[in-house]
Amino acid sequence: MKVQDLTDALLEYIPDADVDIILNAYIYSAKAHRGQSRRSGEAYISHPLEVANNLVKLKLDATTVAAGLLHDTIEDTLSTPEEIKELFGEEIFQLVDGVTKISQIHFSSHEESQAENYRKMIFAMAQDIRVVLIKLADRAHNMQTLESLSEERQRRIARETLEIYAPIANRLGIGWMKTELENGSFRYLYPEEYRTIEEKVAKGKEYRDQYVEKVTSRLVKELGEAEIPGKVAGRPKQFFSIYRKMMDQNISFEDVYDLVGVRVLTESLRDCYSVLGLVHSLWKPIPGKFKDYIAMPKPNMYQSLHTTVIGPRGEKVEVQIRSKEMHKVCEGGIAAHWRYKNKEDDNEKSMDQQLLWVRHLLENQKDLKNPKEFLHAFKVNLFPDAVYVFTPGGDVIALPHNATPVDFAFQVHTDVGYRCQSAKVNGKMVPLRYKLRDGDQVEIITSKDVSPSRDWLAFVKTPKARSRISNYINAEERARSLSLGKELLEQEIREYGLDPAVEMAGEVFEEAAQACGFNSTDSLLTGIGIGKLSTYHVIEKLIPKEKLEGKEPRDKTLIKLKESQQPESSRNAIKVQCFNENILIRIGKCCHPLPGEPIIGYITRGRGVTVHHIDCPSVGNVINDSERLVGVEWDTGMETIYQAHIAIVAGDKPGIMATISQAFAECGINITRANIQQGSHKRAYFDLSIEIHDVEHLNQILEKIRQVDGVIYLERIKDFNKNAPIKDRLEALGEKLVQQGKQELSIT
Template sequence: MNTIEDLCDRLKGYLPAEEIQQVRRAYYYAEQAHDGQKRSSGEPYVTHPLAVATILANLHLDHQALMAALLHDVIEDTGVNKEAISQQFGESVAELVDGVSKLTQIKFESKAEAQAENFRKMVLAMAEDIRVILVKLADRLHNMRTLGALRADKKRRIAKETLEIYAPIANRLGINTLRLELEDLSFQAIYPMRYERLKRAVQKVRGHRKEVVKKIQNRLQERLDQDGLSGRVVGREKNVLSLYRKMKHQKKSFHEIMDVYAFRVLTESVDDCYRVLGSVHNTYKPVPGRFKDYIAIPKANGYQSLHTTLFGLSGMPIEVQIRTREMEAMANNGVAAHWLYKAGQTERPIAEGSHARARQWVKGLLEMQQRAGDSLEFIEHVKVDLFPDEIYVFTPRGDIMELPKGSNAVDFAYAVHTDIGHACVACRVDRKLAPLSMKLESGQTVEVITAPGARPNLAWLSFVTTAKARSAIRHYLKQQQRTESEALGRRLLEKALLQFDVQLEQLAPERLEQLAQEMELDSVSALMASIGLGERMAYAVARRLLDQQKYEEKPRQDSSSAMIIHGTEGMVISFARCCRPIPGDSILGHISFGSGIVVHRDTCRNLADIRDNLDKCLPLEWAAETEGDFAVHLRLVIEHQRGMIARIATLVTEMDANLERISVDDRDAKLSTLTLELSVKNRVHLARVMKHLRLIPEVGKVVRLR
């Protein structure tokens, strides 16, 4: 068990005496605050914060982060508040401690919501100070090391959360040492038997392979020495979880995965890395297509290295990573290398670059957090963002953009700028027009074509990959729906008030605000939006707005003044798929909860039971200038003739209608039934199309489906 003196001895290597003294003072304060508290294992509680601080000391974090680590549970688990810590240890330490502390004073409906809200709070704190997440990762690592004392279900829950959120965050920040241990401990807690069997198998294989590994290692080292290159060859171990994932995803046996021999070569400079690559390729033949240059194009977390795969003795694959010692430190410590190098008083651009990259990522999280509807939606976006398998594409200017594997032009557009994503209408990939949904590949040049007035399409959500694109589209559509439902709600309320010979403008704004408060809504806009979405009946709201005593005996009219629709109202007015109304049809509106108005033909059977209920149905009329294309279904009975379907399709196109879908059903040897889905302008346009279809001699019958 570590003591505060062990920790202070470790800190003497990189911190001045006065800062070590402040760390010691924070420890005694925490010890006093946690006095009498025990961990599930029975140890004094203060052993936990001390262990967290020791983990951070290994990463050479500064004295404020170490003090925050020692005090990180004080606000949450004792009577001490943030102000008391601020007075004792300064504002920075108090902010760090508060950032790591859970929201214990708020009651949540579910465990998942509590976790998501706590994570959202931590992200906001991370945006102010990246050290918050480093303290949290160290806290989680020690909790994972000491899971033994907990119930099995609690172990699995904590391990699952660690695997889904905290290990990927450590990976995203490039802290490989923490990531590997978090993954192994999580895997051990979720699948203890699988972990033990794999671990034993790895140890057994490692013993058998010692001679082969040594032989390959010596041969590579000898070749480097012959070529006069400074480089040290070391063996590389795979962690148990990565083995398990490869076996599962690649559907390979344990021995197939373990047949790959992995080595790492550490050199002094970037120039040496490429020289070593040439030397290694001269020793063993490279496998085509298996070379990756992460030095020229680093990964998102700052990772840099050359990766190559070679054909070894008897064709066995050999994986080799080549990097400088500085890159090795970055690969293991990531954003924490910023403090490692600061401690040595040597500011390294590579460490600064990683820190800047981490801040950029947190800034992206913050944007997502602002757009997300709630904390659960936000944490889903973050999970998507935490598992990138990168591709690298180019802008028309030649700038490199990094995107997750499977991304498309819409993801690319939103990565460039949110406004470009919103206005995107088409794209060119390698100077050729391509579908927006097409998956991009590394090395392609992508150009986004935008148009003024364009807006995101709901269908994009079915194929976008990046969390930024998904959250931006959802946010825009929500705002758009809110604006459209507000306008529709105002029209519905005005119409309802006409039943009482009152106009909306005659009512005092204070009365509308008072009613919104009574209905527990935050504004008049929210009240109008809820009417537009069908969540509140316009007539009922009108009754509450007016003096009920004065109007309750007045007969309610079945108003002949139908509401005019243009077909361009957006998401709050939709057209029923059961009867497919088009301009020119007599129509009724069904007020659907949460969806606004669904337009039906007035002969639609689905409205038979509610036609006379003015709370659920309202008369509608098409505007004279209604524009757009409307879907309609036709059924044709035709005689079998070669080329008939082509003739019908050509005629439909000549009539300026669009043929969306066609299906054929054979009735007998001579006749077939065709079902066409067309897009037409209005009822007159449809009548013209049907008239010309009837003029074809082989067409016996043309009817519109109801």
């Protein structure tokens, strides 16, 4: 690389660039670094030249390129800050000084120093993004010369690059630099995996090149005939991208279908969609494999159309389509906006949008006094919704924000997830719902005697973990429901004095299943097991009427419960995990849970799911029958009405009934049932049913009633039974209150 090459390249995109400042910076840097050499043996000046060349690739201005040539002078030579400022001006000095400060940052494992170093990085980015662009250019060249360093330093620099600088390049939208940094890091962090992928890619190169040529030739021909301007080229998948896909999807190298792809660069936004239509007319698109990043750009402003199709040989091929302007941004990212920021308002707005996350973090960093909080905030912004944790062997695993050890286990391997018994984080045992943090080292303890729990679905974050758990539980649940449904139907048939082996055989049983709306007898039995329909309904379709004459069925449960049994609001406002949305749901009469209270479901034979308060005594009675317990949750997005039952003890004085009724009216509460009786010791007993939205709403009402003069005690009756004599219970309570001389209110 020669300085003349830099100035020539610069003048191509900035014809009136001040090349003198670059020549002067080169001469000064060469003198300052005279006698110095790199560990590779090259003269040190070769490094500033390569850094400046990377900045030219980003098409940055002359000032930035000059600062790139000078970036190591303050740190590694006898040059002083004053001298740089005097010779090259304030702007270049600030850039060089900013890069020097970043270069002095060592991302140690100690939380406080690490947090402070991240703060410095964020501050530099917010002050002038060009400082970080120069540092990225510096790191990109350093990664190309790591072979001359010790293995320990290679791994340290590579890990720092993979965890910090490559993500920053990605967040700023600099695609080519992100790729270089990732592949360089991959080579030194995972040398065996790198060599394996390198060998396999080389082995199939000839075949893939022929295939890409076939695809691109056809596209070029069709674009010409359709008079759509476009440049077509092959796009080989990078080694680290292949490795990450293998890890993320738990697949082998042979299963990575997009080892090569095709990129089409066209002229306009309209042309992009025209090309998309042409591609889909040539080859069949794969459902779910189309992404429109033009309409919905990535956070780093990346825009492109991605589609995967079945190509000419029946093999999958990914096609990326974008305009030439979009491609400039895809490769140059924020640098593409920077060079036009003084010329076009739209580009300045785009750049401001890209840096918004940096500025927000800088503004909020004063409130993040805890180092852990700041590290978390930094990583969340740098890797949106992602955390990076380590395996015991030191491998990095990327997971979404708030991911748990269970997510980690499934990310390592599906079988590890299935057999996950417990977890250690940083050497200490933690609950499986523990939220992992950046830098955590996670160890999963497995056992062949455990299997996925439905409870895991309440806290896992990764799509992979959620889908694997759901699939496992659904398979188990279908098997249990099928067995339960078969048992229930057989019992019902025996109630009629008939033989299940006879009645549940042959085409008649299959026809009955279809008549009930199921495509198979197994589906029918599963439906009975989960409470989707009653055994009586099936028998009506299965057994001729003459066989049933004179016989009474044991179970006449209807498919749809009456409104008096189950208000529609309660059916729709509760979600049952891993079950069809049509499953019957009943609120337990033993506890009458309200939205906002913890609940659990219990599969009732032939009657769907009954929802109980988690502390309901009925749940304690069936806790050992865990196979029939199911996870349920309130649908908080629905506005619903529920019945709550309360009992009030008040002084029996004139107007007390009107006063209490007025308090309810002021709250806008509808009293649906009232039973008021006079008791001993001049007490009045109120047994009321009211309409409320949730438990918080109820608590607000109870607090209001508490203020009523004369109210001594009130209680929510969870195990309400309209036929039970609540007065007796309140009479006993009244006696106790009198004995204790108690007049104040208690709320339970």
